[in-house]
Amino acid sequence: MNRDPLPIRILLIALAFLVMALLIGLPLITVFAQALSKGWGEYVLALLDKTTLSAIRLTLITALISVTVNLVFGVMAAWAIAKYEFRGKSFLLTLIDLPFSVSPVIAGLVFVLMFGLQGWFGPALQGTGIKIIFALPGIVLATMFVTFPFVARELIPLMQEQGTEDEEAAVSLGASGFQTFFLVTLPNIKWGLVYGVLLCNARAMGEFGAVSVVSGHIRGKTNTMPLHVEILYNEYNFTAAFAVASLLALLAFVTLAAQSLLEWKKGHA
Amino acid sequence: MSIDAIDITKDFDGFVALKSVSLSVNRGELLALLGPSGSGKTTLLRIIAGLEWPDAGDVRIEGKSVLRVNARERGVGFVFQHYALFRHMTVFDNVAFGLTVRTRHLRPSKADIAKRVHELLELVQIERLVKRYPSELSGGQRQRVALARALAIEPIVLLLDEPFGALDAKVRKELRRWLRRLNEETGMTSIFVTHDQEEAMEIADRVVVMSQGRIEQIGKPAEIYENPANPFVCEFLGSANRIPLTWADGKMAHPAIDLDAITVRPALVGAENIYVRPHDIDMVKDAAGVGTVRFLSVVGPIARVDVEVAGLEKPVEVDMPAHRLTRAGIEVGAPVRLTAVKGHVY
Amino acid sequence: MIPGFGLTLGLTLMWLSLIVLIPLSGLVLKAATLGFSGFFDTIFTARVLASLKLSFGLSLIAAAINLVLGLLIAWVLVRYEFPLRRILSAMVDIPFALPTAVAGIALTSLYAPNGPLGFLFGLIGLKIAFTPLGILVALIFIGLPFVVRTVEPVLADIDQATEEAAACLGATRFATFRRIILPAILPALLTGFALAFARAVGEYGSVIFIAGNLPMVSEIAPLLIVIKLEEFEYEQATAIAVAMLLASLALLFLINVLQAWGRKRQGTG
Ligand SMILES: Nc1ncnc2c1ncn2[C@@H]1O[C@H](COP(=O)(O)OP(=O)(O)O)[C@@H](O)[C@H]1O
Ligand SMILES: [Mg+2]
Numbered sequence: 001m002n003r004d005p006l007p008i009r010i011l012l013i014a015l016a017f018l019v020m021a022l023l024i025g026l027p028l029i030t031v032f033a034q035a036l037s038k039g040w041g042e043y044v045l046a047l048l049d050k051t052t053l054s055a056i057r058l059t060l061i062t063a064l065i066s067v068t069v070n071l072v073f074g075v076m077a078a079w080a081i082a083k084y085e086f087r088g089k090s091f092l093l094t095l096i097d098l099p100f101s102v103s104p105v106i107a108g109l110v111f112v113l114m115f116g117l118q119g120w121f122g123p124a125l126q127g128t129g130i131k132i133i134f135a136l137p138g139i140v141l142a143t144m145f146v147t148f149p150f151v152a153r154e155l156i157p158l159m160q161e162q163g164t165e166d167e168e169a170a171v172s173l174g175a176s177g178f179q180t181f182f183l184v185t186l187p188n189i190k191w192g193l194v195y196g197v198l199l200c201n202a203r204a205m206g207e208f209g210a211v212s213v214v215s216g217h218i219r220g221k222t223n224t225m226p227l228h229v230e231i232l233y234n235e236y237n238f239t240a241a242f243a244v245a246s247l248l249a250l251l252a253f254v255t256l257a258a259q260s261l262l263e264w265k266k267g268h269a
Numbered sequence: 270m271s272i273d274a275i276d277i278t279k280d281f282d283g284f285v286a287l288k289s290v291s292l293s294v295n296r297g298e299l300l301a302l303l304g305p306s307g308s309g310k311t312t313l314l315r316i317i318a319g320l321e322w323p324d325a326g327d328v329r330i331e332g333k334s335v336l337r338v339n340a341r342e343r344g345v346g347f348v349f350q351h352y353a354l355f356r357h358m359t360v361f362d363n364v365a366f367g368l369t370v371r372t373r374h375l376r377p378s379k380a381d382i383a384k385r386v387h388e389l390l391e392l393v394q395i396e397r398l399v400k401r402y403p404s405e406l407s408g409g410q411r412q413r414v415a416l417a418r419a420l421a422i423e424p425i426v427l428l429l430d431e432p433f434g435a436l437d438a439k440v441r442k443e444l445r446r447w448l449r450r451l452n453e454e455t456g457m458t459s460i461f462v463t464h465d466q467e468e469a470m471e472i473a474d475r476v477v478v479m480s481q482g483r484i485e486q487i488g489k490p491a492e493i494y495e496n497p498a499n500p501f502v503c504e505f506l507g508s509a510n511r512i513p514l515t516w517a518d519g520k521m522a523h524p525a526i527d528l529d530a531i532t533v534r535p536a537l538v539g540a541e542n543i544y545v546r547p548h549d550i551d552m553v554k555d556a557a558g559v560g561t562v563r564f565l566s567v568v569g570p571i572a573r574v575d576v577e578v579a580g581l582e583k584p585v586e587v588d589m590p591a592h593r594l595t596r597a598g599i600e601v602g603a604p605v606r607l608t609a610v611k612g613h614v615y
Numbered sequence: 616m617i618p619g620f621g622l623t624l625g626l627t628l629m630w631l632s633l634i635v636l637i638p639l640s641g642l643v644l645k646a647a648t649l650g651f652s653g654f655f656d657t658i659f660t661a662r663v664l665a666s667l668k669l670s671f672g673l674s675l676i677a678a679a680i681n682l683v684l685g686l687l688i689a690w691v692l693v694r695y696e697f698p699l700r701r702i703l704s705a706m707v708d709i710p711f712a713l714p715t716a717v718a719g720i721a722l723t724s725l726y727a728p729n730g731p732l733g734f735l736f737g738l739i740g741l742k743i744a745f746t747p748l749g750i751l752v753a754l755i756f757i758g759l760p761f762v763v764r765t766v767e768p769v770l771a772d773i774d775q776a777t778e779e780a781a782a783c784l785g786a787t788r789f790a791t792f793r794r795i796i797l798p799a800i801l802p803a804l805l806t807g808f809a810l811a812f813a814r815a816v817g818e819y820g821s822v823i824f825i826a827g828n829l830p831m832v833s834e835i836a837p838l839l840i841v842i843k844l845e846e847f848e849y850e851q852a853t854a855i856a857v858a859m860l861l862a863s864l865a866l867l868f869l870i871n872v873l874q875a876w877g878r879k880r881q882g883t884g
Contacts, residue, residue: 003778004788009695016691016703019684023756024709026732027721034724073630080623092627094871098635101863103817105837106856109844110638113645118849120641144634167617177618199712206714208820213841226716226820233720233824242724245717252712256705320779340782347783353776357798357880367784370794422784 031249034242046240047247051220055228055244061136062211062224063204066143070200074151075193079181081152082159083167093156099148107145108213111138134216139224142210147200154196158189195262202255206248270331270425270458271296272317277326279312279482286312287323288482294426294460299452301469302462304479305505310462311350313479314428317460319343330425346424350431352415354403360414361386361399367422389417392451409440429461433468445472466506470494478502500544500615509544510585514614525559525578526550526585527608537614545612547588552576554598558606560585565601567591576605639860646857649850657854662830663839667858670836673747674815677754681811682804684755685762692763693770707763710756715820722753723824745827750835753821758811765807769800769881802877806870813866816859 004012036043046052077096081089099107113119115132125132132138166188170180186193208226215222223231225244232241272294279287287309294300302310315321317328319340327334335343355363362369364386368377377385390396393413403411412432419427432448433441449472452459463469469476470490478485478493478501486498497503500511514521514528519538521528528543552560552574563584564575572594575584585607599605646654657663691697692704710718726733726744736743743749773796781791819837827833834842836855843852 003694003775012687012691013695013697016688017699019688020703020706022732023684023759024706026725027718027756028709028713030721030725030730031717034721073627076623077627077631079619080627083617084620084624086620086624092631094867095631095636098639098867101813101817101867102639103819103837103840103856103859103863105819105840106642106817106860109840109852109856110642112844113849113853114638114641116849118847120644141634145638148631148634164617171617177622180617181619202712206712206717208714208716209818209837212819213844226714229716229720230824238724241720245714245720248714248717252709252714252717255712256708259708260701260705318783320783340779341785341787343783344785345783347780349776349780351774351776353774353780355777355780355795366781366786366794370781370784370786370790418780418784 028249031242031245034238035246037242038239042239043243043246046243049240051223052228052240052244054220055223055225056247058136058139058223059205059225062139062143063201065140066147066204067197067201069144070147071151071193071197074155074196074200077152078155078159079185081156083164096149096152099145104146104207104209105213107210108142110145111141111214133214134218134222136222138214139211139222142214143204143207146207146210147203150200150203151193151196154192154199155189158192159185162188191262191265195259198255198258202251205251272426272458272460273327273329273332274313274317275327275329277313277316277323277328279309279316279321280324286482287316289326290479290482290484291326292477292484292487294458296458297452297456298458298474299449299472300460301473301476302460302479303466303469303476303505304464304485306464307481308479309482310464310479311430314347314430314460314462317426318345318347318428320347344422344425346419346422346427348412348415348419348427348429348432350434352403352411354411354414354418356403358402359399360390360395360401360403360406363403363414364389364417364421366418385421386417389420392420393417393447408436409444412436412444424457427457427459429459431462431464434463434465441468448472470506478505480505497544497613500542500613503544503613503615507546508586509546509613510550510583512543512545512581512585512609512612514541514543521614524580525607527606528612530608530610531612531614533614540614543609543612543614545609547573547586549609549611550585550587551608551610552587552589552597552599552605553608554603555606556604558604560605560607562599562601562603562605565594565599567594574599576607578607642853642856642860645849645853649854653850654854654857657851658858662834663836663851663855665831666834666836666839667855669747669750669834670816670859671862673750673754673835674812674818677751677758677815678808678812680751680755681758681762682808685759685807685811686766686800686804688759689763689766689770693767707760709760710758711760715757715818716824718756718821719753719824722756722821723749726752726825744825745829745833747826747833749825749827750822750833753825754815754818757818757821758815761810761814762804762807765810766800766803769803769877770796772881773799799880802873802880806873806877809866809870809873813863813870816862816866 081093112133114121115125115138116122117126132141166184167180170184175183206226211224212227215224215227217223217227217231219231225248229241229244229248232244274290274292277287277290278285290313302313304310312321316323319335319338322336328336355366358366365382368382368385387396390399393416395410395413398406398410403414406414433444436444445468448461473490475488476490476493477487480501486493486502493502494506497506503509512523512526514523516539521533521543560576560578562574563577566573570591572589572591574587574589576587577584587607649657688707692700723744724730726749728734728737728742728744730744733744743752777795778791781795786794817837822835823838826835826838828838836859840852840855843855
């Protein structure tokens with residue numbers, strides 16, 4: 001498809017590379033260059049720091065809970081939307097997408113307004129001793145909010161494309177709803193599901209704004225990895241900040257690599 | 270305008286799509302490029318239009334080479350296989366496009382453009398669709414828009430790539446007769462691509478038969494049908510039974526089929542095969558005949574009969590008027606005798 | 616009929632309500648307790664107005680720049696074959712996958728006066744990090760994939776024959792671009808623009824490191840929400856959040872309209 005003259009092509013390709021290198025390539029290189037600027041020893045040391053390890057642990061727990069829950073509900077939402085016709089469907093779709101267009105800071109704020117000391121349920125909670133804001137439940141809630149659409153969004157077009165014939169056939173042969181889902185639907189959507197989970201996970205582990213509002217930044221207790229990066233950075237402990245950041249960057253790479261792999265698989269299916 | 274393609278060769282990364290193809294189109298002629306899919310018809314048409322460049326050879330319009338003139342300046346009307354209408358424009362804007370993109374001093378006034386568009390839509394008989402979008406049209410209507418759009422720039426020649434290929438049979442017949450009339454009325458040199466021999470035979474002044482990047486034969490429809498230059502053309506223009514020959518004393522023969530009625534030029538003596546069309550075979554019921562009727566079907570007035578003949582791999586196809594079939598008492602399993610009345614020897 | 620409609624739709628609605636709708640209504644209810652005058656008194660303070668103006672203004676500029684850069688990159692990716700094309704394509708998704716805090720500190724250390732790019736720009740007297748220009752860089756970074764990924768499929772879908780038809784009808788390359796290609800991709804371009812804009816308005820993590828966060832100068836609206844929260848000024852935080860939320864909803868509506876227009880324009884032609 002060489003429809004444009006060679007000089008124009010070369011110019012545009014060069015420009016594209018320049019833009020991508022400056023805007024995206026350089027920041028990526030910076031993360032690793034800074035993380036390793038004092039050598040591998042310092043790098044490993046920064047990662048093995050006690051507060052860093054606890055941040056990693058908190059991030060993993062948060063991601064595990066919120067991804068699992070969103071996976072279950074994403075599949076349900078996709079099933080309801082893709083396999084049936086009902087009124088208000090496109091409105092429901094818009095609502096599911098809503099978290100995408102809400103600032104993460106607002107996503108955190110809404111939970112502070114619900115469960116914070118001055119919030120709607122704050123006084124009630126105070127009596128019971130359950131802590132939500134500035135504790136794990138708040139972090140998980142905020143993370144679930146921002147990652148709510150990922151799995152459903154990935155599955156809906158896929159399941160719509162596949163129609164309902166397979167499921168109808170299974171049901172007419174006497175399969176129960178669960179059998180139909182696990183034996184017929186799931187094998188058809190598994191790669192989309194994996195991809196949705198990966199995206200959901202990447203966002204859950206990397207979320208900053210929403211979690212920052214509800215976490216309280218208690219070092220070693222309520223700091224997730226991104227928040228830990230912030231604290232280290234603000235303490236001018238750049239090497240450690242970038243070391244933790246490099247882990248998150250690796251997570252992004254793995255996610256994108258898996259995406260490419262899945263796309264390749266789809267193309268060769 | 271006359272068009273000459275001279276020794277055109279086109280190579281797509283090692284795949285040779287056209288091999289020294291030469292072709293002359295006379296002024297006002299309606300020419301058909303006929304051939305199976307992949308034979309290079311579209312490529313040749315695109316080279317004439319300036320959408321593709323040959324690796325060797327020349328394209329001349331009215332004797333002048335146009336290889337240095339790009340598609341935009343060649344002034345050739347091109348109708349694409351899938352119409353290539355502009356989806357976001359109405360029928361009016363599609364047809365007017367070629368006029369509205371002209372540089373200011375060559376561009377007709379708005380009123381003149383509107384007048385011209387309406388004339389063209391009248392010509393293709395879809396004036397009432399002027400405000401529709403392509404997605405709101407049927408296949409035949411889209412094709413008419415594509416034609417009107419190509420004609421709007423008053424092209425020096427009209428090139429059409431499988432113009433009726435995607436249409437249903439009735440619309441197709443109607444549109445191809447319309448094209449014939451357009452050519453007669455305007456006298457515009459036109460080339461159209463088709464893989465349908467009936468279409469080519471019906472409306473073209475001359476037919477160019479192509480295969481695997483080469484021209485196999487050029488001629489008037491009746492000419493090439495009567496005298497196909499080679500087995501490929503013979504078989505492509507309609508079914509033909511290939512019958513291997515034996516020769517004795519300069520006379521050809523086949524053990525099962527009577528070929529005595531056919532004479533051949535001395536130059537062809539010793540040729541391997543004769544190709545006989547199904548309707549050029551006479552069939553009579555004959556207990557001593559070496560053929561056996563295996564299959565029989567009547568399609569309207571024509572009866573198609575498959576006759577198994579010892580020594581031939583494929584059954585011989587015979588067409589005969591249906592009323593004669595019953596009169597001759599031919600039925601499945603009947604023994605028959607075959608006589609070829611006409612054939613092509615290669 | 617496939618079983619499970621009531622169950623899946625019911626659970627979906629319940630979960631959507633618990634995680635997204637009720638918390639968001641809590642925000643709106645809180646804002647309602649302020650009353651109109653309370654709401655406007657909060658919004659119409661110099662500091663809040665300045666932050667909103669900054670957030671929306673810079674987001675608009677960033678989205679406009681992304682419109683051009685995104686079109687360039689989508690064009691190159693769709694229309695040309697060249698070495699490293701797949702790498703370039705994979706890099707486009709980095710801003711989606713890279714946690715915002717990581718992007719934030721990486722951009723900051725690049726554009727800080729002692730960073731490599733900051734130093735270069737310093738030579739021509741341009742200060743980027745810790746000024747509104749820095750915010751702009753971060754917003755361009757996070758918005759780029761939206762335009763590329765919405766325009767790419769539409770651009771790829773343009774039939775080469777329509778461009779050839781235009782050429783045969785006498786259109787110059789530029790006229791073909793302006794009258795055939797641009798109208799075909801316009802809905803996608805505007806959708807990408809609106810998505811990038813919506814994302815930029817709410818962006819927090821990648822901006823706060825590079826912004827400098829000077830009140831009235833380089834303090835974005837989401838940051839002001841966080842600051843108000845930390846000062847326990849819940850009403851003020853809520854008012855700003857609601858103002859932003861309304862803007863987001865308006866944008867969401869606009870995006871839906873644009874997408875419907877795009878589907879129509881792409882119609883089976
Ligand atoms: N742009 C191209 N690149 C590579 N091969 C091509 C290209 N265009 C056509 N070909 C090849 O050239 C041959 C002739 O194609 P074409 O002219 O389209 O045939 P026709 O129109 O007779 O079906 C085909 O085998 C086709 O695959
Ligand atoms: Mg063709």
